[in-house]
Amino acid sequence: MSGTHLELAGRVLPRVGIALTERPGAQPVWNLPAEASAKIAGRTESATSFEHLIDCHMRWMLLDVLRLSRGRFAEIPDANQLLGNLAHEIANQVLQPGPVEEAAVIADKVNAVFDELLGAIASPLQQPELAGELAAARVRVPDSLVRLAELLRHKGLDVVGTELERAASFPDGLEVQGRLDLLVRDAQQHLGVIDLKWTRSAKRRVTEFSEGRAFQLATYSAIADPEKGIPADGAYYLLNQRQLLGLSGSRLADDEVEGQSLAATWAGLIGTWSSWRNFALGGRMVATGIAENEIHRPDALGHAPGEAPCQYCELTSLCRIYEGTTGS
Numbered sequence: 001m002s003g004t005h006l007e008l009a010g011r012v013l014p015r016v017g018i019a020l021t022e023r024p025g026a027q028p029v030w031n032l033p034a035e036a037s038a039k040i041a042g043r044t045e046s047a048t049s050f051e052h053l054i055d056c057h058m059r060w061m062l063l064d065v066l067r068l069s070r071g072r073f074a075e076i077p078d079a080n081q082l083l084g085n086l087a088h089e090i091a092n093q094v095l096q097p098g099p100v101e102e103a104a105v106i107a108d109k110v111n112a113v114f115d116e117l118l119g120a121i122a123s124p125l126q127q128p129e130l131a132g133e134l135a136a137a138r139v140r141v142p143d144s145l146v147r148l149a150e151l152l153r154h155k156g157l158d159v160v161g162t163e164l165e166r167a168a169s170f171p172d173g174l175e176v177q178g179r180l181d182l183l184v185r186d187a188q189q190h191l192g193v194i195d196l197k198w199t200r201s202a203k204r205r206v207t208e209f210s211e212g213r214a215f216q217l218a219t220y221s222a223i224a225d226p227e228k229g230i231p232a233d234g235a236y237y238l239l240n241q242r243q244l245l246g247l248s249g250s251r252l253a254d255d256e257v258e259g260q261s262l263a264a265t266w267a268g269l270i271g272t273w274s275s276w277r278n279f280a281l282g283g284r285m286v287a288t289g290i291a292e293n294e295i296h297r298p299d300a301l302g303h304a305p306g307e308a309p310c311q312y313c314e315l316t317s318l319c320r321i322y323e324g325t326t327g328s
């Protein structure tokens with residue numbers, strides 16, 4: 001093909017030669033244009049964006065600040081995700097604000113909505129190949145929510161609400177929002193956040209507590225009561241294991257784990273956010289998985305990146321981590 005233009009469908013398309021440039025190689029620190037840094041002002045963080053930030057500064061900048069997305073194909077979630085969605089929605093419907101009803105009432109309510117919600121939000125579970133999972137869920141989901149109701153009643157906890165949107169402001173312009181699965185209150189009006197998880201194993205959540213890295217729960221605890229600004233107690237309810245898991249001394253927890261308080265985890269989170277934010281405002285972005293040592297990180301990070309920040313990252317081809325390092 002030659003010439004200065006070509007015609008296509010009645011349109012004239014000009015052809016101009018361009019200079020080829022080398023694709024950039026992997027590097028620990030990238031310079032940010034001023035427009036990118038400017039997008040940091042006025043943004044609102046979430047538990048997910050905090051998790052991105054702690055694991056990799058570049059991931060947070062690209063996904064959360066610059067909102068880079070490769071788009072989504074419509075896809076059917078896997079059975080585990082469907083079961084989690086179903087259990088969450090059933091809990092949302094049967095745990096109404098006020099004192100928790102007796103186990104038998106909760107069981108009746110779960111069974112009454114199970115099939116309707118199954119068809120509405122988790123219908124792929126009705127496929128023949130998932131018959132085993134569905135049969136197990138018909139027993140486990142009601143058992144699990146009945147057990148949760150028993151635990152809440154035993155601890156004298158009332159339901160404040162489910163799927164509650166909360167937003168709060170903190171010093172240095174930090175704005176945070178999130179949706180709480182379940183907010184409860186004891187007789188002394190102390191609030192507690194319970195995050196519902198459908199998971200194969202309790203191990204990950206136990207490790208989060210023991211290593212002081214329960215970032216999602218610490219975030220929800222910090223925003224649960226934005227008017228008073230008092231951090232709430234927090235726990236995970238593991239639906240599959242029927243375990244109410246929290247830190248040692250928690251009024252919510254039934255199974256306790258020794259670890260750093262949620263307030264201390266939150267304080268570390270704020271410090272980490274502040275350090276990385278200032279770094280980006282200074283015009284630099286760090287690919288944490290490529291930055292092999294602490295020279296590339298701000299001083300005194302409250303929480304260091306996880307051990308394998310790139311393991312679940314969708315940006316490997318963008319930061320070019322597997323294509324060799326060109327230095328910083």
Ligand code: SF4
Binds near residue numbers: 056287289309310311
């Ligand atoms: S692959 Fe690793 S280094 Fe690259 S953006 Fe993701 S987490 Fe960061």
